[in-house]
Amino acid sequence: MPGYDPDKDKKIKEWKNEETGLLISIQQYGEGEPKVQIGPRILKKKDGTDRAPSKAGRLSVEDIMWLYDIIDEVKDELSGMVGPE
Template sequence: MPYDPNKDEILKQWHCEETGLAVSIQRYDGGEAKVQIGPRLLRRKDGGQRAPAKAGRLTIEDLLWLYEIIDEVKDELSRLSGPQ
C-alpha cells in the first residue's frame, strides 16, 4: 500500500523561532502517535517562509530548545497514546 499524504495527521506541533526547527506529534491513518523531529521552517530575509528543509544535525541551540519542551512533548504524546 503506497504512502498517502492525506492520511498523515499533525496532532500537535512546536516551532523554535531561533533555529527554525519543528517538532511535532503525528499519526498516520489512525495509527500510533509518534514524535517527528524536523523539518526546519526558515524565513527569507523578506519575511516570507522558505521551503521546509531537513532537520539534519542539531546545534546546541536546537538541543537546548528541545530540552526545554521535552516534558511537554512527552506528556502530550502520553495523553494521545492512551493507556498501554
C-alpha cells in the first residue's frame, strides 16, 4: 500500500481570519471527496512577517464569530463540489 503523496494533496479554496490567523480551507486528496480543514493558524511576528504555521488549537470567541460569518460561503463552495448522497 503506497504512503501519502503530497502531490495529490490539493487546496481548493482558503479563508483567513486576519485578526487571529486561523485558516479554514477546502482540501482534496487525489480523487477523494473534498473536505473542510480547520487550521493551521498563522500568527504574525513583531516585524509583521508570518510565523511558522501552528495547530489551530482551541478556538476563541473571535474565531467562532468569524467562522459563523463565513460558514454559508464555505458550505456553498463545498456543496458545489460534492455530489448528492
